[in-house]
Amino acid sequence: MLIKDVVCPFCGCLCDDLDVEVEGDRIIRVDNACTLGSSTMVGDHRLKNPIRRNGTRWEDTTYDAAIEEAAQILLDADRPVLYGWSSTHGEAQSLGVHLAELIGGVIDSTTSVCHGPSILAIQEVGHPGCTLGQVKNRADLIIYWASNPIDAHPRHMSRYTTYATGFFVQDAQHDRKVIVVDTRRTQSADVADEFLKIKPGGDYAVLLALRAIVRGRADVVPAEVAGVSRVQLIRVAEMCKAAKFGAIFFGLGLTMTAGKNKNVRNAIELTDELNRHTKFIISPMRGHWNVYGSNEVFTWMTGYPYAIDFSRGIAFYNPGETTVIDILSRGECDACLVVASDPAAHFPRSCVEHLAKIPVIQIDPHPNATTHICRLQIPGSVAGIDAAGTAYRMDGVPIRMKSIINTGIPNDTEILQKLYNRVREARGE
């Protein structure tokens, strides 16, 4: 059977035009997806049932028993952290918030280790953005700043920017200019009209120089800024001002290098400045397919996009204090529920060491690095494959993920609802 318009559960592009052929409960072919997308849809090494650690061995267990054990772990904890959430659907994220509120825990998402600084910058100066279709239909200038779409978001250029035909941009190759800014020549840089190679850590200075030029103060800019010549900076600033519609897409190279949120703030302020000459927007390249969804759901429920601490009864937010890395590195957390992510593979060593010491429950369909340190792993189905649910694209467009095969595995919402009910019951509510 051929299913059309399937949504890809891999990156923040959330491509929704996949054609997928299924046979019974197997996916046998995926069209339109990039290699990252199709290997996610086809390759599947799932855990078949919940497993629990018994001494040094793993033993199989049932969903009910696993949920009971998970509930006990959370009930016994003084400072539980509920972490992950970027690769599950919004309905599960929403239950995560309710659960964290109920047990007075902390809820945080992978945002904490990717675009957290972008959010801090947005909270200071705002965010002139738009949906990706605005860019596709109007933009004649695209800037990829410290992001490498060809590797990380392979269809971003063909669906939304460089190669996408739009209403006002009928001949994309010819009508659009592309600028890439990075510390090394990436594949994306190879297709750019202009490549700014900046010295590592030089983003802030380069952004500042561009802002000065756009404001008409090229005279204060030295001959070279972080490896980029003034001549090139002036050329780029002129390109920006001459564009009818420009779009900046920035990645972790800006958020996770020296300067962090200050870099992003500077980039937003450059965009703001450019709006006094023409139309310009800026957008973070969000990685996981629903990491932005976690920010949205957390925000409408608690007021804050990530790192929310309920231990005081109210929703308390102070990144740097209530963010997962900080809590773990202080050794504060005494139980952790990991949902749809793999902290053991990405966190600093000291944090992983602390996780290894405390009971960790993982709700994830696949065995991964975190499996090695967890006490209990409960596999759920995968949104977009065998579970339906909501996801938010990197630009905030909400899309419904389809369930295209039936595996009979409970989805994350069902698992979390049971867990929530169990905890509530045990607390006599």
Place this chain on the structure above:
Amino acid sequence: MTELIIKNACVFDPMQNIHGDIMDIAIRDGRVVESVRNSADVIDAEGFLTLPGGIDSHSHVCGTKVNFGRYMSPEDMRAGRTARRGKMHVTSGYYVPTTYGNSYRYSAMGYTTVLEGAMAPLEARHTHEEFTATPHQDMLANTLFDGNWSIMEAVAKKDEQRAAAIVAWTLAAVKGFAIKLTNPGGTEAWGWGEDITGIRDTVPNFNVTPADIITTMMKANELLRLPHSVHIHCNNLGRPGNFRTTLETFDLVPDLNPNRQTLYATHVQFHAYGGTTWRDINSKASEIAQAVNAKPQIVMDMGQIMFGRTMTMTADGPMEFNLHCLHHNKWSNHDVELETGSGIIPVLYSKKSLVNCVMWAIGLELALFTKNPYQCLLATDNPNGAPFVKYPEIIGLLMSKRYRDEEFSTLHEGTEQRTSIAAIDREMDWNEIAIMTRAGQAKALGIALQGKGHLMPGAEADVAIYPIKCREVDPATEYRKVVEGFQKTRYTIKRGRVVARDGDVIVEGANSTFWVNPSVPDEHNMAHDKEFVKKFEEYYTVQMGNYPVQDVYLPRGRCIGTEADL
């Protein structure tokens, strides 16, 4: 069968011409009925002011830009924090509270139905998700068509039927309630960083004017027999001298529907400015009210501002950018492909600012100069003019000249020359307030037939009992009792259940979302229209098949079907 009787209620129900009678209200299975059995539960209203549940016909509480308002302002979230208590979830925020925060506070104030003022169709799913997390009010969503490419193309061809067909398809797809036009044409111009300066300007690349869009959409609206009229945020919001644009827009309005208005103009305070710059801004409320008094086919809401901090958020992207350039505060913008735009910035309305004082006066003047309270409804364009928790103060100001004078004496002294608020003696009565917050709202939205805004047998049993002895209190002098009384009901009853008592929400809510599904003949079904489908395939970034909001997003959806006249 659940039965409830409210005894000794001092009822104001303008639609039934009940003005302060002491009576009982019988409720069975969520509806008002003639009588109930003796075994029914009893609430003693003790002669307190009892009204149909409050309705807000224009508020921003759910969806993309509201949530972005929260997202970008942790400083606000610290302001309204409450802990988890009983059935109440944690809440945060003062001017853009969390969904639960909005819901609980509206409930405490006796509001049971709220219309979200602006939903971008492409992002409708988000609005509906937040609706389900706003458990204590029935919700409705104005759907944005101001910069819709397919609509503008139909308008350019003067094809009202096609415009209607596109509206029908879209409302059904996104589970929307009514047509919203925000700065018609201006949001498309903002796609290029431009704006529209009058209703006769041409929209870049589309060969239509705002006047064309408004005129065509009013007709399309009636062709579809939609419950509500076109709901407009006029061009030129917040610009000195813009009252002319507003009056020109009003001039376009024919009388197309005997049961309700043909145009609903929202937050008219922001559209009633005289003068040429911020320096000589003055009130043109009297001119605007005169036009409305002469045209029963227009209903407006006040868009009252109240002093203090708040957040402005609107689909009017260019206006927000201008405001940003003025205030230099943080600015967010979010344009939506093929449809609309939006912007958000925080503001502080200050008594030290003459402009703000003039704005404050204009909102009140609009209400006080409008003869028929059914034509000027109470709203702040929450949170733009002020958060909705300020409604009780506005009620106090409308009911008491003394309260207005007291406030006025604290304002910038230039206010007197620029406005006529100080000279107005009118003081509203309970009945007029009930109209401006209930009966008029229901009638304008076209939901009286759904059992909203009144307490006739068959009505939804949405009732608010305020701790105000309305036969004893003189609002003109005892306005503090009025303000306090409207802040917290004794009981808020939604569909027959007590949901809030003395300000606390006591049950887990279960709201409904009302949406409209106009039935059109097959030849007008846009799903089969080649040009319309091509638009999706080529220019949207989501597939047409993935665009409609699935039924799961409206767990308690209430569909209002209409038979289109196409």
